[in-house]
Amino acid sequence: MKTNSETLSPNPAASGLDRRRFLQRAALASAAAVAAARSGLTPPAQAAEPDTRWDKAPCRFCGTGCHVEVGVREGKIVGIRGDPKAEVNKGLLCVKGYHVGMILYGKDRLTQPMLRRNGRMEVIGWNEAIDVVARRIMAAPQRFAIYGSGQWTVAEGYASQKLMKAGLANNHIEPNARLCMASAVTGYLSVYGVDEPAGCYDDLDTCDVLILWGNNMAEMHPVLFSRILERRNRGEKVRIIDLSTRRTRTSEFADDYLEFRPQSDLAIANGIAHLLIQSSTYSKAFVEKHCAFKTDTAEHTLDGKPMSFAEYCRELEAYTPEKVEEISGVPAAKIRMLGQLFGRTDVRITSVWCMGMNQHARGTNINRLVHGIHLLSGHWGRPGDAPTSLTGQPSACGTAREVGTLCHLLPGGRLVANPEHRKQSEQIWNLPEGRLNPKPGYHTVQLFEKFCTATEKGGDIQTLFTQVTNPGQSLPNLHKLFKSKTGLEDKFLIVCDVYPTATTELADLILPAAMWVEKNGIYGNSERRTQQWFRMVRPPGNARDDCWMTIAIARRLFELGHPGMKDKDGKFLFTFKNEQGEEVPVWEWERYYDVNVDRALFEEYRLFTRLKHKDLAPYDEYVKARGLRWPVVQQPDGSWRETKFRFMEFDDPYVKKGAGIQFYHSVTQDDRAQVWFAPYELPPEVPDAEYPFWLGTGRVLEHWHTGTMTMRVPQLRNAVPHSYVEMHPSDAAEKGFKNGDLVKLKTRRGELELPLWISGRGHPPRGSVFVPFFDERIMINDLTLDAVCPVSKQPDYKKCAVDVQRGSQRSARPRGPTI
Amino acid sequence: MNRSEAHESPRDPVVGGVLVRLTDNTVLRESALATLAEHPALTLGEAIGEWWTLAVEAENASEGRDLHGWLATVPGVEWVEVVSVHFVGMADEAASKPAVEVMA
Numbered sequence: 003m004k005t006n007s008e009t010l011s012p013n014p015a016a017s018g019l020d021r022r023r024f025l026q027r028a029a030l031a032s033a034a035a036v037a038a039a040r041s042g043l044t045p046p047a048q049a050a051e052p053d054t055r056w057d058k059a060p061c062r063f064c065g066t067g068c069h070v071e072v073g074v075r076e077g078k079i080v081g082i083r084g085d086p087k088a089e090v091n092k093g094l095l096c097v098k099g100y101h102v103g104m105i106l107y108g109k110d111r112l113t114q115p116m117l118r119r120n121g122r123m124e125v126i127g128w129n130e131a132i133d134v135v136a137r138r139i140m141a142a143p144q145r146f147a148i149y150g151s152g153q154w155t156v157a158e159g160y161a162s163q164k165l166m167k168a169g170l171a172n173n174h175i176e177p178n179a180r181l182c183m184a185s186a187v188t189g190y191l192s193v194y195g196v197d198e199p200a201g202c203y204d205d206l207d208t209c210d211v212l213i214l215w216g217n218n219m220a221e222m223h224p225v226l227f228s229r230i231l232e233r234r235n236r237g238e239k240v241r242i243i244d245l246s247t248r249r250t251r252t253s254e255f256a257d258d259y260l261e262f263r264p265q266s267d268l269a270i271a272n273g274i275a276h277l278l279i280q281s282s283t284y285s286k287a288f289v290e291k292h293c294a295f296k297t298d299t300a301e302h303t304l305d306g307k308p309m310s311f312a313e314y315c316r317e318l319e320a321y322t323p324e325k326v327e328e329i330s331g332v333p334a335a336k337i338r339m340l341g342q343l344f345g346r347t348d349v350r351i352t353s354v355w356c357m358g359m360n361q362h363a364r365g366t367n368i369n370r371l372v373h374g375i376h377l378l379s380g381h382w383g384r385p386g387d388a389p390t391s392l393t394g395q396p397s398a399c400g401t402a403r404e405v406g407t408l409c410h411l412l413p414g415g416r417l418v419a420n421p422e423h424r425k426q427s428e429q430i431w432n433l434p435e436g437r438l439n440p441k442p443g444y445h446t447v448q449l450f451e452k453f454c455t456a457t458e459k460g461g462d463i464q465t466l467f468t469q470v471t472n473p474g475q476s477l478p479n480l481h482k483l484f485k486s487k488t489g490l491e492d493k494f495l496i497v498c499d500v501y502p503t504a505t506t507e508l509a510d511l512i513l514p515a516a517m518w519v520e521k522n523g524i525y526g527n528s529e530r531r532t533q534q535w536f537r538m539v540r541p542p543g544n545a546r547d548d549c550w551m552t553i554a555i556a557r558r559l560f561e562l563g564h565p566g567m568k569d570k571d572g573k574f575l576f577t578f579k580n581e582q583g584e585e586v587p588v589w590e591w592e593r594y595y596d597v598n599v600d601r602a603l604f605e606e607y608r609l610f611t612r613l614k615h616k617d618l619a620p621y622d623e624y625v626k627a628r629g630l631r632w633p634v635v636q637q638p639d640g641s642w643r644e645t646k647f648r649f650m651e652f653d654d655p656y657v658k659k660g661a662g663i664q665f666y667h668s669v670t671q672d673d674r675a676q677v678w679f680a681p682y683e684l685p686p687e688v689p690d691a692e693y694p695f696w697l698g699t700g701r702v703l704e705h706w707h708t709g710t711m712t713m714r715v716p717q718l719r720n721a722v723p724h725s726y727v728e729m730h731p732s733d734a735a736e737k738g739f740k741n742g743d744l745v746k747l748k749t750r751r752g753e754l755e756l757p758l759w760i761s762g763r764g765h766p767p768r769g770s771v772f773v774p775f776f777d778e779r780i781m782i783n784d785l786t787l788d789a790v791c792p793v794s795k796q797p798d799y800k801k802c803a804v805d806v807q808r809g810s811q812r813s814a815r816p817r818g819p820t821i
Numbered sequence: 822m823n824r825s826e827a828h829e830s831p832r833d834p835v836v837g838g839v840l841v842r843l844t845d846n847t848v849l850r851e852s853a854l855a856t857l858a859e860h861p862a863l864t865l866g867e868a869i870g871e872w873w874t875l876a877v878e879a880e881n882a883s884e885g886r887d888l889h890g891w892l893a894t895v896p897g898v899e900w901v902e903v904v905s906v907h908f909v910g911m912a913d914e915a916a917s918k919p920a921v922e923v924m925a
Contacts, residue, residue: 025907026876029838030866032905033874037840041870073907083838083905093904100837100906228902235842235900717835720883 036093065393067527108714113543152395173443179402189369201388208386216358273326277341285380350386400526409443414610474504725777744809853897
């Protein structure tokens with residue numbers, strides 16, 4: 003037996019004690035700090051580790067925004083611990099989080115630029131690599147596109163945005179966030195006139211009822227789910243209602259599990275609104291004071307069409323509980339239960355969603371409807387009464403949405419199509435008037451269609467530069483949207499990444515990138531929290547910062563004479579000065595860290611954030627904090643105050659005194675939010691005789707997105723070593739399948755063989771199967787549908803028709819998740 | 822070899838900081854504490870609030886996973902959460918293999 007009573011020297015090397023013993027003590031100290039933070043006690047001092055330096059960073063994975071402390075010794079990460087000072091996670095991490103340090107150390111890190119010559123990748127120098135990119139752009143500036151991600155840091159996304167929109171007057175820039183949260187954006191914009199949640203994670207601490215709309219929170223946002231379970235463990239009553247198309251780990255903790263047919267969440271939301279109207283339990287006071295009504299139209303626009311309250315009520319008449327049961331499969335009694343719940347004023351209800359509502363052929367509409375039932379019922383405007391979207395990437399909000407790296411946006415919620423917004427942006431960027439292009443670029447699916455279509459057939463994107471994302475695995479309908487690039491000789495794919503991926507397979511030029519704490523960074527999480535970190539270790543080999551690459555490309559374009567690389571005074575767009583006021587040539591890698599480029603870009607970007615009440619504090623405030631939620635407004639005493647609850651007078655400084663609640667970005671310009679009606683509509687593809695099953699796709703706890711990082715962490719890889727298909731036991735028995743059999747999935751877009759996992763972690767209902775998308779060897783997106791929400795342009799990965807047959811290969815028993 | 826198989830499991834020892842919450846049942850609680858204290862791979866720390874702190878030492882990732890799983894099955898243990906991981910020697914194992922070899 004070991005105890006913790008042995009006295010250890012703070013310097014293990016000096017004392018001769020072995021390092022493991024010392025680390026035991028450090029582990030206990032970390033645990034004690036977290037226990038104290040969670041118990042409301044003062045955390046004890048951490049064990050001194052003189053040879054290990056600890057610093058803060060947000061986790062590299064999902065959009066929750068947990069903070070970790072990273073231990074670095076001799077230039078390497080040697081430890082990860084949850085940060086007890088972080089409000090988001092209070093010291094906790096999920097299984098991915100506490101292995102996050104290991105993602106840097108896969109043995110196949112990309113370390114040298116490589117150019118494809120005669121079909122083979124050859125190592126080249128950085129000067130040549132940057133020159134190749136710049137000359138491709140110079141040859142056809144409007145046929146160049148950038149595809150980044152919600153993993154771009156704020157500075158990286160901002161620099162790419164500036165290069166494209168301010169420099170090249172080219173709006174063909176998109177983040178992969180189009181694939182994961184675009185419908186949430188259009189939902190917020192069409193309801194409130196401004197993007198991102200009004201509430202925050204504090205709602206999880208105060209709600210009485212948590213409704214999960216197609217959100218497997220226990221696996222996808224486990225630390226947030228822990229906050230709820232922790233409340234239950236303390237004896238608080240929190241009712242969890244899991245609305246889902248398949249039983250998951252989340253369902254195990256739910257008080258009510260309501261299984262609905264794909265796409266019928268539209269009917270369920272309308273059914274709730276119907277009951278609120280029929281029983282007169284909607285909040286008349288809230289509606290009269292704060293709401294206006296709109297309906298979707300056949301054209302499916304962001305603006306829709308105004309309607310009266312009476313018209314709204316008439317549209318809902320058809321959505322009786324019995325009708326909703328017929329459409330959704332959810333018993334009418336359960337629909338009534340939901341209606342009654344929203345009709346109560348003595349409970350606080352928080353709705354949460356992520357991909358289930360966003361990756362949806364009517365994603366914008368289901369977002370609108372869920373906001374609508376909260377507004378209609380008055381379950382809005384108090385902590386714990388909130389409709390709140392979650393995100394899947396660490397800076398989907400911070401970089402994709404706030405910096406505005408979507409093809410129709412400018413930073414700070416500005417629109418490229420709005421002349422006034424372009425003028426404001428040109429002033430901040432000091433551009434000649436009229437430089438910015440008013441025409442939105444291609445959205446993600448269009449962009450890849452254009453890149454993968456022969457130029458002579460209208461494929462007018464010739465050079466595509468991807469950073470921090472893996473579209474060769476994550477796009478839907480991969481044969482059409484990615485793999486058909488093969489053989490198109492005039493198309494050129496530049497891939498900047500940290501590991502070889504499905505995307506680098508088709509790359510013509512590979513640029514090796516620094517990752518996470520190998521560079522400075524800023525992320526913005528799901529609850530409007532902006533988080534900063536500093537570089538802690540050096541990248542391997544010749545890997546370099548993504549932001550440096552963008553600036554170096556811009557500089558090469560400047561040298562080649564591209565007029566867009568100058569502002570209206572003739573200065574280079576990316577000019578940085580040191581404290582002495584001297585210009586620093588940061589495009590030379592050796593000089594890149596002579597100034598804090600992140601800081602300089604962030605301070606410039608901040609000017610935009612004030613234009614739509616998304617104010618950010620100075621960079622140095624984020625250095626001190628574990629993130630701050632915008633708007634962050636300076637107080638009379640000079641301090642900076644974050645905002646937890648927007649549009650609510652008690653917390654939001656932009657709400658007029660006495661207003662109580664004020665939707666100050668109202669699209670109707672009367673401080674009202676819009677309650678939408680949108681009908682239930684059939685999905686674009688439904689099972690039939692030829693393809694009789696539903697196919698849904700998603701994630702697992704242990705792997706993050708395409709597995710590029712987590713599959714290189716042995717602990718995570720071994721826990722879930724490969725992909726699989728989940729199927730209902732009765733469906734499997736009917737087909738004569740056993741656990742572990744290889745089965746063939748076939749859709750109208752492709753086919754795939756993979757092992758069957760019956761009664762595993764997830765439990766799809768009869769007539770449907772589920773496949774995670776993390777495994778590059780079993781790419782389920784060869785089969786998925788590229789139909790998009792007509793408003794958000796986000797693809798629907800959650801439902802298409804599939805046939806399931808016995809596989810042609812021999813049986814192999816898969817090993818299921820073990821953690 | 823597949824790309825993501827390029828980094829196979831190193832045999833790195835792992836030291837983790839863990840929180841466990843025990844039952845209110847006094848008999849089960851004492852039994853659980855005794856079980857935890859006797860385990861050679863565990864170092865039992867102090868009780869803070871409702872939590873007991875533990876250091877878990879494993880010879881490799883697989884053993885660490887098994888220990889984590891085992892902890893949750895100990896009678897009297899109601900909740901287990903990992904809060905930190907030290908990767909002893911892990912970083913030293915990492916080598917930057919020239920990517921061009923992978924790509925060839």
